[in-house]
Amino acid sequence: MVDAKVACYHGKLACGTLQARIGCASNVLKGVFYIVLFAIPHLALTTAGLTSFVICLAIVWTQHLHGAHTLDSEAGIQKIHETPTPRIGGVAILIGLAIGWLFTPKEVAVMLGPILIASLPAFFAGVAEDIVKRGRVTERLFATFASGVLAWWLTGDSLTRIGLGGVDWLLAIPVVSVLFTAFAVGGVANAINIIDGLNGLASGTVLLCLSALGLISFFAGDAEMAKICFIFGGATFGFLVINYPYGKLFLGDGGAYLLGFVLGWIAVMVAMRNPSVSPWAPMLACGYPILEVLFSMARRRARTLKLGHPDRLHLHSLVWSRVTRKWLSKSPAVTQNASVMPLMLLYAAIPALLAVVFRKNTVVLIAAFILCGLLYALIYARLVHFKWVVPTIRLTNKKDRP
Numbered sequence: 080m081v082d083a084k085v086a087c088y089h090g091k092l093a094c095g096t097l098q099a100r101i102g103c104a105s106n107v108l109k110g111v112f113y114i115v116l117f118a119i120p121h122l123a124l125t126t127a128g129l130t131s132f133v134i135c136l137a138i139v140w141t142q143h144l145h146g147a148h149t150l151d152s153e154a155g156i157q158k159i160h161e162t163p164t165p166r167i168g169g170v171a172i173l174i175g176l177a178i179g180w181l182f183t184p185k186e187v188a189v190m191l192g193p194i195l196i197a198s199l200p201a202f203f204a205g206v207a208e209d210i211v212k213r214g215r216v217t218e219r220l221f222a223t224f225a226s227g228v229l230a231w232w233l234t235g236d237s238l239t240r241i242g243l244g245g246v247d248w249l250l251a252i253p254v255v256s257v258l259f260t261a262f263a264v265g266g267v268a269n270a271i272n273i274i275d276g277l278n279g280l281a282s283g284t285v286l287l288c289l290s291a292l293g294l295i296s297f298f299a300g301d302a303e304m305a306k307i308c309f310i311f312g313g314a315t316f317g318f319l320v321i322n323y324p325y326g327k328l329f330l331g332d333g334g335a336y337l338l339g340f341v342l343g344w345i346a347v348m349v350a351m352r353n354p355s356v357s358p359w360a361p362m363l364a365c366g367y368p369i370l371e372v373l374f375s376m377a378r379r380r381a382r383t384l385k386l387g388h389p390d391r392l393h394l395h396s397l398v399w400s401r402v403t404r405k406w407l408s409k410s411p412a413v414t415q416n417a418s419v420m421p422l423m424l425l426y427a428a429i430p431a432l433l434a435v436v437f438r439k440n441t442v443v444l445i446a447a448f449i450l451c452g453l454l455y456a457l458i459y460a461r462l463v464h465f466k467w468v469v470p471t472i473r474l475t476n477k478k479d480r481p
Contacts, residue, residue, distance in 0.1 A: 123187075123306075124313035127179025131317025134171035139327045148210050151329055164326060166209050168318045169334025173202060175314035187306045190234075194307070194344055197230035201268060201340040205332035216269075219336060223268040226340050227261030236351050238263065241358045242441040260347055267346065268339030270368035273375060275335040277395055278413070279323030279420040282315050282330065284368060284427050285338045289315070291364035291431035292342075292349050295438050299353040304345070311341055324417030339368075359444035360437070366430025366448060367423070370455050371395075394455065395423050397462040426458070 142150065142165050151166035173195075180191050204222030231237045237260040240247045250256045275281035293308030315338060321328045330338070346361035362369065371394060378392060391400065403418040430451045437443040456470035 123179045123183040123310050126182045126313075127175045127310055128313035128317040129175075130178040131171045131175030131314045132320055133317075134174055135168060135318055135321040135328050138165050138167060138171060139321065151209075151331070164329055166329040166331035167206065167333065168322060168328045168330045169202060169205065169209075169332075169337045171328075172314045172318050172330075172334055173198075173337060175317055176311065179310050179314060183310065184306070187303050187310075190303060190348075191307055191310065193233035194230065194341060197226050197233055197344070198337055198340050199226070200229065201226040201336040202333050205272075205334070205336040209331035209333050219272075219332060220265055220269060223265040223336055223340055224261045226268075227264040227344070228257060230264070230344050231257050231260060234348070236260075236348055238347055238351065238358065240350075242445075264340060264343035264347065266372060267343030267365060267369065268336045270365075270372035271339030271342065272332060272335040273372055273393060274368055274395060274423075275330050276393065277399060277419045278326040278417045279319060280395055280423055281335055281338065282319040282322060283420050283424055285342055286312055286315055286319065287424055287427050287431055288342055288365045288368070289345070291435050292345055292361055294435045295356060295360055295364065296349050296353065298435070298438065299349075299356050301349070301353050304349055304352060308345060311338075311345070323420065325413055326416065356438050357441040357444050359441050359448065360434045360439075363430045363434035363444050363448050363451070366434070366451050367427035370430075370452050373452075374455060374459070394459055394462075395419055397459065398422055401462050401465075426455070429454070 138145075138149075146163070146165065149165045149167045150163040176191075176195055180188055180195065183191055201219070201223040204219045208219060237253075237256040239250050239256050241250065250259060271281050271285060274284060289308045289312045293305045293312070296302075296304035296308065318328070318330070318334070322330070342365060346365055349361045350356060350358040375393060399416065399419045402422070403415045407415045407418060430447065433447040433451075434444065437447065453470075457467075460468050460470035
């Protein structure tokens, strides 16, 4: 039924004539109508979103009561906000998801529940940092890794293929598969935490990635997985309304690791539940945050810094400091901050869209991932050197050279 609704996406309609093109457009509209009417779990999505939104408002309005523990100081190398702000938005998202789960169809609830339970180690490790503000990056990464192992134990899902012969052979070994999956999901969680530096950027990126994963699932005939993407998107949107554009509430580490883990695990499930979908499609759908963490690791390695060392050299940081602050120099600081998100989402939409369109073609998806990485490097080099140059990536530091 899904294939009939989106036949033009699969090349089943010859759109060479005007009549055929009209028919193709009609099928696209029918497919969109079908998604809106049947694929979206309206009650669960609305409940999760409204609950998240209301709790976010409550956190902001009562910050004078809990601010001694929950406010994020404006001091710090990565801090660009001007007033202390609550950083426990993740609490609202988690509660919104839990309430939304109560209104989720049974066939979806049995999949959603284990994901929420598995996310708890990563979430609580992040919240501890938000409140105590003394945690280490390695501790939060370990907790996220533990969430990945717990998710495997609860669902039985893990990556057993990535479309590369030798690696697929290793992933056929259960222990290797589970550890590799937990490591990959932890990487995505850390990636979302890295890009959580400007109003709306992390949550907006997660929404975009979830939309792509939802569409990939829908076109593959996996309606349950698509509904899970929409429900998580609803809870995230409830937070985004309060966070963007004025930054009245932040995700915090708890929220960033929660959304990052969920995004990573959904990507795993989409790939493993749908044999027709290349494992590279979910990876490319999350291309922007994944590329950000990979380039950050390479950059810090080249500068002899610890991998968890904070800095203002992420792509979104450079867009803020060298684009929006310059173009909007006469605008308020909050406007300069908020203007980064739509610019970054323009880039993030490229890999996400390519993932949806070429979801079955591993070779094209790998090539697209490489090209998106080159585009990232080109833009980054332009911002660093103030002119278009051929980007170079140094993976060793000066001390390592002969």
